[in-house]
Amino acid sequence: MKTAVETQDLNLFYGDFQALKNINLRVKENSITALIGPSGCGKSTLLRTFNRMNDLIEGVRIEGRIVIEGENILAGGTDLVTLRKKVGMVFQRPNPFPLSIEENILFAPKIHKTAAKADHERIVEESLKSVLLWDNLKDKLGKNALNLTLEQQQRLCIARLLPVKPEILLMDEPCSALDPIATERIEELMRVLKEHYTILIVTHNMQQAARVSDDTGFMLLGELIEFASTGSIFTNPSDQRTNDYITGRFG
Amino acid sequence: MHRHFDEALKNLKEKILRMSGLVEEIIGTAIKALLERNSELAYKVIKSDDAINMLEIEIDDLCMKLLALYQPTAGDLRFITSTMKICNDLERIADLGVNIAQRTLDLLKVPPLKVKIDIPKMATASREMLKDSLNAFVNKDSKLAYEVCKRDDEVDKLNHEIFMAVFQCTPEDQxxxxxxxxxILVAKNLERIADHSTNICEDVIYLVDGKVIKHHITD
Incomplete structure (x- = not known):
């Protein structure tokens, strides 16, 4: 399987505090990779390095390399707009624009001018169908997205990424605001999406990581302690700290 | 946070250890009954099987509940699944003990065979394999488990020797x-006890090292 993202000796500092320590990780293309670990272990920080969201935080210093499609995205001269089109992100708290549902979906294609007007209707329909919102919302496309339920808002946020045809989707606790049935449907959606995208998910829900991901990385105090296939992490982890964390002995 | 789960795991462990102890005792008694031609001990073995059957059901039920309610992972998951399998082997071993006791009662109706066949040696080898497999389980000792697995061939050989010795008896002795x-059936039962002990050891190796060595699968 081809590699979608690779980190090489990645270190990240918030001022004097080192939040990521020598991370070497290889994410396979068209797979779902889960990052797990206790709060503050650096998993969200690691996720945010993949589309350079940490650049927005003052005092951040990053060392090492992150290679996406053969290019080191940490190198100077990286076009962040192109990078963030390629690497989309969904957050814990749904954050639709205070616009209509339709305008949310078309926001990126309009800004990036990636689609002709004639295609707009099709893009809205396809994107909403991908996240199982079409049937409920097809008659309310002009409605303000902020009036949707949290669950619908989150699905809309995933749908909103798709029109610019990203290659990698970053999801930071995407289901933490959702009920179990909605969570299951988002997980099903992730399995469908991985045919076309590479997905990295940060989750506190270990059962979710076990259910949905192909590979799992366990992080602790800024280190990637163990990275392996999800089946092997959850049945036979090689590191005692991984075993203790996933069996609930700490964390 | 996990106190309740740990309590349930402890309860499971106590039950499987109790079952192990009882099964070891049953096999010891069955062999004693056979070698000493003691009908009282043979009846004792036959009666004790009910307790084993009940424990098997209790342990299976507890394992299913732990799996369904707690979705255990890693070491806990391996402990529960290994326990389910070991429990099944223990129940079969107890049945083999009962079979030996029943054969003993039959053998008591006739005088002993004049030709020497080495049932005691085989009985000792099988009983030791069972004892060590249970020690390996209790102490999570995969090294001992590997060592016990290797002994299975010896018991198979003894079984074959007994079969040949009986086969080669004069028609009069037969x-x-x-x-x-x-x-021959007693020897076969002893050989099966060694086989189930080997299964237990394979499960112990999976439990401790996470390695599958069944059916000679190598790394």
Whole structure:
């Protein structure tokens, strides 16, 4: 399987505090990779390095390399707009624009001018169908997205990424605001999406990581302690700290 | 946070250890009954099987509940699944003990075979394998488990030797035919006890090291 993202000796500092320590990780293309670990272990920080969201935080210093499609995205001269089109992100708290549902979906294609007007209707329909919102919302496309339920808002946020045809989707606790049935449907959606995208998910829900991901990385105090296939992490982890964390002995 | 789960795991562990102890005792008694031609001990073995059957059901039920309610992972998951399998082997071993006791009662109706066949040696080898497999389980000792697995060939060999010795008896010694059949069945039961002990050791190796060595799968 081809590699979608690779980190090489990645270190990240918030001022004097080192939040990521020598991370070497290889994410396979068209797979779902889960990052797990206790709060503050650096998993969200690691996720945010993949589309350079940490650049927005003052005092951040990053060392090492992150290679996406053969290019080191940490190198100077990286076009962040192109990078963030390629690497989309969904957050814990749904954050639709205070616009209509339709305008949310078309926001990126309009800004990036990636689609002709004639295609707009099709893009809205396809994107909403991908996240199982079409049937409920097809008659309310002009409605303000902020009036949707949290669950619908989150699905809309995933749908909103798709029109610019990203290659990698970053999801930071995407289901933490959702009920179990909605969570299951988002997980099903992730399995469908991985045919076309590479997905990295940060989750506190270990059962979710076990259910949905192909590979799992366990992080602790800024280190990637163990990275392996999800089946092997959850049945036979090689590191005692991984075993203790996933069996609930700490964390 | 996990106190309740840990309590349930502890309860499971106590039950499987109790079952292990009882099964070891049953096999010890069955062999003693056979070698000493003691009908009282043979009846004791036959009666004790009910307790084992009940424990098997209790342990299976507890394992299913732990799996369904807690979705255990890693070491806990391996402990629960290994326990389910070991429990099944223990129940079968107890049945084999009962079979030996029943054969003993039959053998008591006729005088012992004049030709020397080494049932005691085989009985000792099988009983030791069972004892060590349970020690390996209790102490999570995969090294001992590997060592026990290797001994299975020796028991198979002893079984074959007994079969050949009975087969080569004079026609006179082979009468009554029920006696030699009983002896062959006893040897077969002892051989099966060693097989189930080997299964237990394979599960112990998976439990401790996470490695599958069944069916000679190598790394």
């Amino acid at each position: 009468k009554p035919v029920e006696r030699v059949i009983d002896l």
